[in-house]
Amino acid sequence: MLDDKLLRELGTLKDQVRFSKKFTIDKDFDNVVVAGMGGSGIVGRIFSELYSEKPVEVVSDYQLPKYANDRTLVIGVSYSGNTEETISVLNQAQKNNCITVAITSGGKISGMGFQTVLIPGGLQPRSSLGYMLMPILSTFLDITNNVRDATFERLKNMDEDHSKEEMLALEIFKGQRIPVIMGFFPFSWVAYRWKTQFNENSKIMAFSNYFPELNHNETMAIGDTFRRDMFEYIAFRGSSNNRIEKRIEETSKITGVDFYQVTAEGNSIIEKLFFLVHYGDYVSYHLAKLRNVDPQDVSKIELLKKRLA
């Protein structure tokens, strides 16, 4: 029998958008480095598309960039607080006198001595995107209560009815297809989030790219690749840039391949963002059920961490 713990975790996302803790940054800074891996690393990536007042670099590796100094804000994001790559970057940030802060549910990072937003524990990191993202967004962007409430309602509706997501999962399952998710600004990294959810929840390979970049490479391959029918192309729709919308339509025509279309619903970027995130969450969850694999299981990731400890 499948353990539905992941389903229950997905149902907490709506409450997570109301999480209101944030950072107090009282020193001026020139640039931002966000460090994190996997389900925590996606937080910096999504933030980097929403915030462009200052340069943001996302590090999903061991090394702090050389330029980082006392005018660099370094934000470490690690759900467990024990991820060695993130700890390595945070250690270097402290040595370089960077303005260093973190988001975690505990672990070693919570004891490193800098400002930390503590979030609730007990979930899978990838099920805690709201808890990890909202403190950063609330610190740097103006997220009104109206936006939080509307997002809550939209996610609640999705929790009550995810039959469309199940249909897409069924299509992928029946064709035994590899999803290729095509995003666009400011949701390019949401497409990547879908990819990682397919990897971890459904245990299948998946890929992502974004318009307009994919018009300069993948467009040549979509209709002509080996095993053309092996791929399920999923295109986000609803860009506010009509050039992007035109590109999506023309790309489908030129390549002769129909894209499964998922239109971002909502009245704000935040609402649309969480809509798309949650849509992908449910598709990957249903695909896991259809494949009879446990969506919660990340034992190989954990085993690797143990072997390296």
Ligand code: F6R
């Ligand atoms: C997601 C997941 C992984 C972790 C990653 C980093 O659910 O299990 O992608 O997010 O291994 O670990 P944390 O998030 O604890 O820093």
